[in-house]
Structure formats: structure tokens, C-alpha cells
Amino acid sequence: MPRPSLPFVLGGTLLFLASLPLILASSGDRNPTFQHCLKGCEITYCDPSQPPIAGYLRAFGWTCAENCAYECTHSFTDNIRPGSRYHQFYGKWAFYRFGPFQEPVSILMSLGNLWVNLVGLQDMRRRVRPENRMRPWLVAMGLVQINTWVWSSVFHARDTPTTERLDYFSATLTIAFTLLYSIVRIFGLQTPLTTSRLLIPVSASIAFLVLSHFTYLLSFPRHAFPYGYHTAFNLVLAIVHNILWITWSASFKFRLPTLTFLNTKIEFPKPYPPNDPLSTSISKPKEASTPLSLVFLTTMAMSLELLDFSPILRMVDAHSLWHAATIPITLAWWQFMTNDAIELEGSLLNGARGGGNEKFPLSGGGTGAETMEATPRTPNFAQLAAGSSGFRKSPSPSPKVTKPE
Known part of the structure; x- marks a missing residue:
């Protein structure tokens, strides 16, 4: 029996994800017992003659009907028989809120990811030289990531159609930008020293793709978000991103095949040009x-995310664990991208001086001092006026000039 091909498997997976809204639904909010509780609560407590809900809830946009749904959700879950399965309500499990905040553990994990991105961005700006043209890309990467985790925290604090879309759109921006950075870095559209003429067209293409995706999502009513399609779109971007970096790492171990298109040979770019990644005469970087x-x-x-089990103690679910797991992984990505930007700059500068086949300079993510020492800088006006000693003196004294009499 023939084995299914990769495109067939991938296509089937995407079709499955796209159909999720059709085959998965929340059984809890359709249960007659829950509906009876909800209607009774609204009649009893949401009448204008009744006292309003707590002020701290109203301050965060909670309505009486939403508070009734929260109370009935936990009342229904409290009375589930031991051994029976738990139910989701309106697409979510029953979580204990902390004050007005709906998912406190996920909020903490999102803030943890926000913090490590701030740390990674600060470390990168400290170690990568301002002259390195990869630095602005990494700064932009940090800002995109920070924006994503801010809205993730807001969404987990208060789930509304608006905060949901801001969270999902921001996550897509992060995935798309990391893919764009991968293309720019791996294919040399931007290096620490040069900029390719293809940089703007490729960046514009990714931007157009993302904007088209957002436009399509916004065409749906507020309460009819196409979760399956959105998940499939992000999955495709993530798969391409992963394939690129896997191939990049593999180029240090294997001679990748050369493609021929219109009598032109196309090779996978060298990770640190001009060095051959398979050369045995140079030491490979630890990155x-x-x-x-x-x-x-x-x-x-x-x-x-695929486990999607009911929350432990109604607080910790698979989604919060996923956010927890990305905290150390994000730190490791920042460490790699910072070291890689320094490594690439050193390799290109060394190659420009004719020493490209000696070694990978700055290996291991140095501070860049070696490259800075070898690359003289032009003093600015203030330094010249102050007689700055930060520049090398001439190895021999200036010749003495005799004034004509």
C-alpha cells in the first residue's frame, strides 16, 4: 500500500483545521441545565430594580449577563458527577477568575514572555554594534513581540471580540515577521554590511499577504471568527519558517542539492559567507x-495546544502551559539571533579583508570588540574639537615643516 505523500498529509491537516468550527462546538452552553440557570440568574439579578454587580467588575466591562454566565458555568461544573467529562462554555473551559481577570495563570505567563522579550531586546542592543544593519531588524522583531504579548495579557484578562481579534492579529504579525526575518537573514536580502534590491519587494509581498488575511478576517461578524482558517494560515507560515531554519542548520552537515532554473544554478546561501560551512579547515560556530x-x-x-485538557484546579490549562514553555525558548532564540548577527558581521568583515577562509570570527557571540578594533571609525566634529584620545595615534611623529622666511 503506497504511503501518503507529504503534500497530501499537509493538505489534509489544513482542511481539518479549517473545518474545526464546524466539527467542534461548546457543549456546556447548549446544555438545558446551564440555559435554565442562565435565564433564572438574568431574571433575578439583572432586572434594573436589582443592585448592580460589583464595581470592580463593571470597571473592566463586565455586564450582569456575563457575570451570570460565569456563575452558572461554575455552578454547572461543580455538579458534574465524578468520572464524567467536563464541558466547555462558549469555546472556553471554566476558569476561576481573579478579581475581574478571567485567566490569571495565562496572564502571568504572557507577562513572562513580555519580560523575556524586553530582556532579549536590551541585551541585543547592548551587544550588537549600531553599524550592523541587522540591528534595526532585531529591534523591530522585539517591538512586534512585545506588542503581541501585551495584547495576549489583555485578552486573557478580559475576553471580548475586540481583545480577541487584537490578540490573534498580533500573534499573526509575530509569526509573519519572524518568517520575513528568516528569509531576509538566510537569503542575504539584508546583511550587516549590504542591502539587496529584493528586500523591499519581498517585504512588501509578506505585508500584502498578512493584510489580505486581516481583511478577510474582518469581513466576518464579530461573533463569527473563523478560528480554523486563522489557525491554518498561521500554521503554514510557521512551517515555512521552521523548514528554512532546519535547512540552514543542515547546511553545516550536508551538501545541499543545487537547483537549475533557466540555465541558472541556484544554491542554498552560505550561513556565514564567504566561509564554506562544510570546510574542515575552519571551526564551525556553536550557533x-x-x-x-x-x-x-x-x-x-x-x-x-493540541492536548486541550480541562484546567487543573480550574486555573492551569494546556494554553497557559504553552505560554510557560515559550519563555525559556524565547530567551534562547534571542541569544541565537544576537550571536548570529555578530557572527555574520565578523565573517563578512573578515572576508572583505581577505581572511574569509581562516576562521569564523567572533564565534560564540562575542561582544563585537574584535571587529570594532579592526574597523577604524571616522571621528565626528565634537571628538576632533575635544582632541579625543579614543583614536589611534600615528605610529610616527608628523614631519616637521619649516616655515619660509
Whole structure:
């Protein structure tokens, strides 16, 4: 029996994800017992003659009907018989809120991811030289990530159609930007020293793809978000991103095949040009296998989303564990990207001086001092006026000039 091909399996997976809204539904909110509780609560407590709900709930946008849904959700869950399965309500499990905040553990994990991105961005700005043209890309990466985790925290604090879309759109921006950065970095559209003419067209294409995706999502009513399609879209971007970095790591171990298109040979770019990644005369940087390991760990962490078990103690679910797992992984990605930007700059500068086949300079993510020492900088006006000693003096004294009499 022939084995199914990869495109067939991938296509089937995407079709399955796209049909999720049709085959999965929340059984809890359709249960007659829950509906009876909900209607009774609204009649009893939501009448204008009744006292309003607590002020701290109203301050965060809670309505009486939403508070009734929360109370009935837990009342229904409290009375589930031992051994019976738990139910979801309106697409979510029953979580204990903390004050007005709906999912406190997921909020903490989102804030943890926000913090590690701030730390990674600060470390990168400290170690990567301002002259390195990869630095603005990494700064933009940090800002996109920070925005994503801010809205993730807001969404888990208060789930509304607006905060949900802001969270999902921000997550897509992060995935799309990491893919764009991977293309730019691996194919040399932007290096620490040069910029390719293809950079703008490729960036514009990714931007157009994402904007088209957002436009399509916004065409749906507020309460009819196409979760399956959105998940499939992000999954495709993530798969391409992972394949690129896996191939990048593999280029240090295997001679990748050369493609021929219109009598033109197309080779996978060298990770640190002009050095041959398979050369035995040079030491390979320790970053060579890092992306492969990080892709594997990220994929394993993402599998937590597929478990989707009922929350432990009605607080910790698979989604919060997924956010917890990404905290150390994000730190490792920042470490790699920072080291890689320094490594790439050193390799290109060394190659420009004719020493490209000697070694990988700055290996291991140095501070860049070696490259800075070898690359003289032009003093600015203030430094010249102050007689700055930060520049090398001439090895011999200036010749004495005799003034004509």
C-alpha cells in the first residue's frame, strides 16, 4: 500500500483545521441545565430594580449577563458527577477568575514572555554594534513581540471580540515577521554590511499577504471568527519558517542539492559567507545547530495546544502551559539571533579583508570588540574639537615643516 505523500498529509491537516468550527462546538452552553440557570440568574439579578454587580467588575466591562454566565458555568461544573467529562462554555473551559481577570495563570505567563522579550531586546542592543544593519531588524522583531504579548495579557484578562481579534492579529504579525526575518537573514536580502534590491519587494509581498488575511478576517461578524482558517494560515507560515531554519542548520552537515532554473544554478546561501560551512579547515560556530534544536523545542511546546485538557484546579490549562514553555525558548532564540548577527558581521568583515577562509570570527557571540578594533571609525566634529584620545595615534611623529622666511 503506497504511503501518503507529504503534500497530501499537509493538505489534509489544513482542511481539518479549517473545518474545526464546524466539527467542534461548546457543549456546556447548549446544555438545558446551564440555559435554565442562565435565564433564572438574568431574571433575578439583572432586572434594573436589582443592585448592580460589583464595581470592580463593571470597571473592566463586565455586564450582569456575563457575570451570570460565569456563575452558572461554575455552578454547572461543580455538579458534574465524578468520572464524567467536563464541558466547555462558549469555546472556553471554566476558569476561576481573579478579581475581574478571567485567566490569571495565562496572564502571568504572557507577562513572562513580555519580560523575556524586553530582556532579549536590551541585551541585543547592548551587544550588537549600531553599524550592523541587522540591528534595526532585531529591534523591530522585539517591538512586534512585545506588542503581541501585551495584547495576549489583555485578552486573557478580559475576553471580548475586540481583545480577541487584537490578540490573534498580533500573534499573526509575530509569526509573519519572524518568517520575513528568516528569509531576509538566510537569503542575504539584508546583511550587516549590504542591502539587496529584493528586500523591499519581498517585504512588501509578506505585508500584502498578512493584510489580505486581516481583511478577510474582518469581513466576518464579530461573533463569527473563523478560528480554523486563522489557525491554518498561521500554521503554514510557521512551517515555512521552521523548514528554512532546519535547512540552514543542515547546511553545516550536508551538501545541499543545487537547483537549475533557466540555465541558472541556484544554491542554498552560505550561513556565514564567504566561509564554506562544510570546510574542515575552519571551526564551525556553536550557533550552527541551535535553530534545529529550537525548532524542535518550539514544536514540542506547541503540541501542548493540541492536548486541550480541562484546567487543573480550574486555573492551569494546556494554553497557559504553552505560554510557560515559550519563555525559556524565547530567551534562547534571542541569544541565537544576537550571536548570529555578530557572527555574520565578523565573517563578512573578515572576508572583505581577505581572511574569509581562516576562521569564523567572533564565534560564540562575542561582544563585537574584535571587529570594532579592526574597523577604524571616522571621528565626528565634537571628538576632533575635544582632541579625543579614543583614536589611534600615528605610529610616527608628523614631519616637521619649516616655515619660509
